[in-house]
Amino acid sequence: MTDSYAIETRGLSRTFGRQTAVDGLNLLVPRGCIYGFLGPNGAGKTTTIRLLLGLLRPTNGNIRLMGEPIIYGQPNLRSSVGALAETPTLYPHLTGAENLEVTRRMLGLPKTHVAEALEMVGLTADARRLVHSYSLGMRQRLGLALACLAKPSLLILDEPGNGLDPAGTRELRTLLRRFVHEQDATVFLSSHVLSEVEQIADRIGIIHRARLLFQGRLDELKGYERKLRIRVDQCEKTREILKTEGWRISESSEGWISVRISSDTDAVVVNKILVEKGIQVLALQPQQATLEDLFIHLTSPSDKGTAA
């Protein structure tokens, strides 16, 4: 294990009775990146986060956060980790500022941290209001302020966009980008909202049925499945030619055929083959799969392949 990773797990596993919630997870989250941790509901995202935060004891494997080993039940006093769970953990009978003050006192932080955190999330004007009168978006922002209070070098967020409207989601993205930029921090973000992750994450990990299916840069994943859409005059003949030549046809509709390719130069090769066989190629459109395509491709029951 090395210190260049903000999060590093080796063979991390957790079972509940006979059910395996996390199975041999080898997470590698480089420092300074926003890492999107994707998976369908029940895939093991929340269990992974609870293991990282020391709320659950691993059945097997080990964890390092910011280079420090995490031992269950023993607080890692040196590493600075902030966390925001799916629903912010707040005291509704206290004001926004008092909620932050509770954590500030527990961590023994300077008093200025409270005002700075409130300002970061734009809640300075509402700091003296009781939290039970806050809207969901305000609570989410206060939760983020709570997570960022100690100016952590690693921020772990579990489904932070849950319940937010599109404006709130955009605001959250802006806050996270600003936090990473200003604090030079690492963000580990779990979500099942693919578009949200696609817009913010540098690297992603996809977990499905307790196992990590892919981990790497977003562009690497997108390169993992690229398509070429071809419009031709003879669809059936084209399908036969391409199949004979060993190309994988992913879908076809009237006048259009989609072929899986690995690079843009494949488009030139396909075009040449078809023209030589007398097919009139009317259009060629190289397409990058969306994260949603890739996610569904990786997590669909028929496809058990792993790219990790």
Add this chain to the structure above:
Amino acid sequence: MMSLWRALSAEFLKLRRTLALRLAVGAPLLVVLLNFGVAIQRPGAPSSIDPFVGFAQGILTLWTLIVLPFYAALAAALMASIEFQGDNWRHILSLPIERRSIFLAKWIAGVGLLLISSIVLATGICVSTGILRLVAPAWRGLAVPVGKAFRGGILSWSAVTLLFSIQMWISLRWRSFVLGLGFGIAAILLDLVGLGRSGVSQFYPWAMPVWTIALNGSKPFLGFIGLMGAVGVTALACSNLSRREYE
């Protein structure tokens, strides 16, 4: 030690605007007012004992027999529910602070609330007897039972810490508010139907506070036993709660 102090400071802040804190003042005042209302309507002082001692004893008996054990159960359940309601354990236990300090701070804050209520009760007894001296001719010239009030308050407080520790363990261990409070009510009822009335049953934790202030045969050592028992139970509870997982 520093982590305990920090956790304790946070714990006192969390008590702001809570029912547990309001009842620490309200519950003993209610008991005093109730007895004061009865005493002021009584035409003469009871002749068998010093009337102010009798007045203080009436308040202390009602307090230690029912109100204090019930308040201890309620305070423990309320303090635990503050964390369970918003799933705040996930946040608190992921902070870089000793888990034992977190639970111990909660226990100390609770014991602090009980101490406040005992002091309010003792002060209430003294103030109300002072008023009775002024307004009731039969009680003029009698001494305010300051010693009786504060001795009773402190002894019953030290005895109640044991049952509070048990209540706190139950309330922190299980999420259900009703479970903690229900357990406390059932234990008080058992005491009332006679479990704590004789022999060895004086050591029944829910009976101990009333035994410390009994007019005939008061057992102040039960206060010491209560405190020692509370320390033991709290040590076990902190160890148990620190090791368990929070899903």
